[in-house]
Amino acid sequence: MADPVYLDHNATAPVRPEAARAVAEALAEVGNASSVHRFGRGARRRLEDAREAVAALVGARASQVIFTGGGTEANNLALRGLAGARPLVSAGEHDCVLRARDDAESIPLTADGRTDLDALQAMLADDARPAVVSIMLANNETGVLNDVARAAGIAHAAGALVHCDAVQAPGKIAVDVRDLGVDLLTLSAHKIGGPQGVGALVIPGEVSLTKLMGGGGQERGYRPGTENVAAAAGFGVAAEMAGRETLDHVAAWRDRLEREVRTMAPQAVIHGGDAPRLPTTSCIGLPGVNAETQVMALDLAGVAVSSGSACSSGKVHPSHVLKAMGLDEDAAGEAIRVSLGWTSREADVDRFLDAWGKLARRHAPEHAA
Known part of the structure; x- marks a missing residue:
């Protein structure tokens, strides 16, 4: 055959060879990114270089990027972290979004696979409670693109926040969080040729989330625990390459x-x-x-x-x-x-x-x- x-x-x-090398190089070095000695500072430098690269991929600032254990964790942090907000979730979302909240309300799709934004507008008008709208940029099954910028405009006019699962889009189309106008954006390394098991939640605005775990102050306190420097390094290299092609x-x-x-x-x-x-x-x-x-x-x-x-x-x-x-x-x-x-x-x-x-x-x- x-x-x-x-x-x-x-x-x-498939993992990019350059990303695999970055992971291997990071694993070959010792150091906790929270330590102040030279070994710790070296690990911190790798982590922050990766954060800069991931931020650049979507037009964000490094300070707006929270590393997570993958897209699923980032989506859960976004939606469960806004537990007080009414969740309106597009019916075409990935299961990790659909199942993040038991109280999620479904925004229907049109026959061509896009989120029905007229229906979204009506749902927001029917209930004045603070809401969070979750709408993916590109559907993982059909590839259909949503008009996220328009959805964000509708949601913000009603006082709602907007989360966008964008994991399928970078490296395939241009993605800029500023143009999308969203409050929260999810990314995943292994969709762009980076390692599995690392993702990011981008928080470009002043959004306060309830933490899902207790522990240290890593990742602005939203993802406590020793950072996965090697995986982040691979993510950063994959992001640099995806952004250039x-x-x-x-x-x-x-x-x-x-x-x-x-x-x-x-x-x-x-x-x-x-x-x-x-x-x-x-x-x-x-x-x-x-x-x-x-x-x-x-x-x-x-x-x-x-x-x-x-x-x-x-x-x-x-x-x-x-x-x-x-x-x-x-x-x-x-x-x-x-x-x-x-x-x-x-x-x-x-x-x-x-x-x-x-x-x-x-x-x-x-x-x-």
């Missing part, structure tokens, strides 16, 4: 992939295809063929794709995102996600099309009859 093809960047991107060329590959999919199987559906999207992501539905069958067949052909969120690993089930877009249970369970990234080549698209075409022909309506 030819070398396997990795088309699941939205789940986790563009994946605009990948959009042409994605578009060709979708054209040829429709040619090979006219019954195929590109979910969210009519909305603004990341240049890297395609959510493809093949009527009559469940997602698990597709993912397994492609894996046997040496092509790695996914169905839904990687956080439900081993549990292929109908996408809550597609159901929120109005699809029924069957259609929502027939979609796979193809996500390209910084290591992708056009030849990877060719490999996918060859394997998926064979799958589609085996399950073509006339063949099944």
Whole structure:
């Protein structure tokens, strides 16, 4: 078999060699970043250099970046840290946002996968309680982009705060927290080629959060405990590299992939295809063929794709995102996600099309009859 093809960047991107080296170099040095001797100061310097790089990736200041153990922790800190605010959460959010608060109210999606901002405005008008609105910048399953700046304007006019899970966007599109106008922004290292297990919550405004853990004063007291300097160093290097590159060329590959999919199987559906999207992501539905069958067949052909969120690993089930877009249970369970990234080549698209075409022909309506 030819070398396997990795088309699941939205789940986790391959680690950049430069980021891996930064992690290894940090691990080779001793020192607690809270210690005042030279070893501690060296660790602190690595940590703060990384903070500067992560901040620069999204147009923030270093003092506004809180390192966390990943995007999930950052999302929970944002929403659970505002326990007194009424949570309004877009129906297409990642599970770690949807489940952060038991009292969350769902903002519906439009049929093309975007958060319904008219519905948001009505929900805010119907209840005068202080609120926090959580709306992702780019959907992890469909790649659909939300108009976060407009959502922030609507929310702020009603006196609400805005949290944005932006983990899928940096390195694929330009992200600037000032242009988005949000109060809290979540990032994750492993989505941009950094190590797993480290993320950040960016707090550009004067927002006071309730701490989730007790302990020391690290990370402004919001994330007490000895800092993971090595992971942060890798995050910083990945952020520097992601900030310098563009994946605009990948959009042409994605578009060709979708054209040829429709040619090979006219019954195929590109979910969210009519909305603004990341240049890297395609959510493809093949009527009559469940997602698990597709993912397994492609894996046997040496092509790695996914169905839904990687956080439900081993549990292929109908996408809550597609159901929120109005699809029924069957259609929502027939979609796979193809996500390209910084290591992708056009030849990877060719490999996918060859394997998926064979799958589609085996399950073509006339063949099944």
